[in-house]
């Protein structure tokens with residue numbers, strides 16, 4: 119099929135999302151018949167990711183087609199060469215913009231590494247978790263720019279604790295809180311290792327109603343490494359020690375070597391005396407067709423209610 123027709127089809131199939139967001143994945147590789155090509159739209163800013171060499175020679179054509187189809191203020195193409203990220207700006211402008219999702223605003227910066235400030239694939243999970251947060255005390259571990267925390271506040275959580283090792287991303291989170299008219303309390307944004315915070319919470323008997331754990335596949339902090347495959351069970355076990363009865367846990371990973379079944383096994387290993395009332399498997403949102411069939415588009419998540 120001709121490229122313009124493929125892109126048009128991909129954009130058309132996402133039409134209904136326009137009612138709730140102006141940022142979405144427009145093309146999800148194989149899932150849209152464009153293996154190795156990812157295109158994300160952040161309002162009038164566009165990010166193209168080239169995963170297979172064959173698209174490299176067609177980026178100008180892709181940019182032209184997109185610009186003819188929609189208003190584009192800024193267009194950036196990213197590709198990886200070994201560990202390096204190659205970046206080419208095909209439509210110049212301010213790389214920063216403000217997007218709106220479910221009535222909440224987020225600032226994103228498309229020229230700030232691979233991740234620009236908001237993970238689009240988590241949209242429905244943010245809404246689902248936040249819908250349970252009214253009057254609840256929420257822990258958001260590995261918070262990044264705290265999109266889950268901001269949603270939780272918007273849906274009426276009484277207290278939210280966001281932890282991340284990156285002061286820089288937590289600073290962006292504070293800006294997003296302000297952008298949405300929420301007061302910024304320094305206690306809500308804690309620059310720390312999430313596991314260390316949870317261990318302190320266990321000692322202090324600091325309990326939560328809802329716990330969110332979305333760790334990276336791998337990270338290094340103050341000489342210690344975190345490896346999701348190795349460390350997820352102990353992370354969940356520790357979190358469950360400070361989850362109140364009737365509490366809920368959202369746990370997820372985008373590490374393509376952990377399937378939903380394996381994540382459930384990790385949970386089962388970590389239960390101790392806790393008993394599950396309800397468990398749902400969740401993944402990426404609807405604009406990620408073909409999800410979990412290739413490693414660049416992957417998310418295993420569980421939404422668990424305990425007795």
Ligand SMILES: C[S@@+](CC[C@H](N)C(=O)[O-])C[C@H]1O[C@@H](n2cnc3c(N)ncnc32)[C@H](O)[C@@H]1O
Nearest residue numbers: 260261262282283284310311312332333334337
């Ligand atoms: C997958 S992102 C989380 C995305 C976030 N849940 C969201 O939806 O926006 C992982 C985050 O974990 C943070 N991180 C990595 N290792 C950490 C650790 N040991 N303790 C706390 N945060 C960590 C990274 O800085 C990064 O912001």
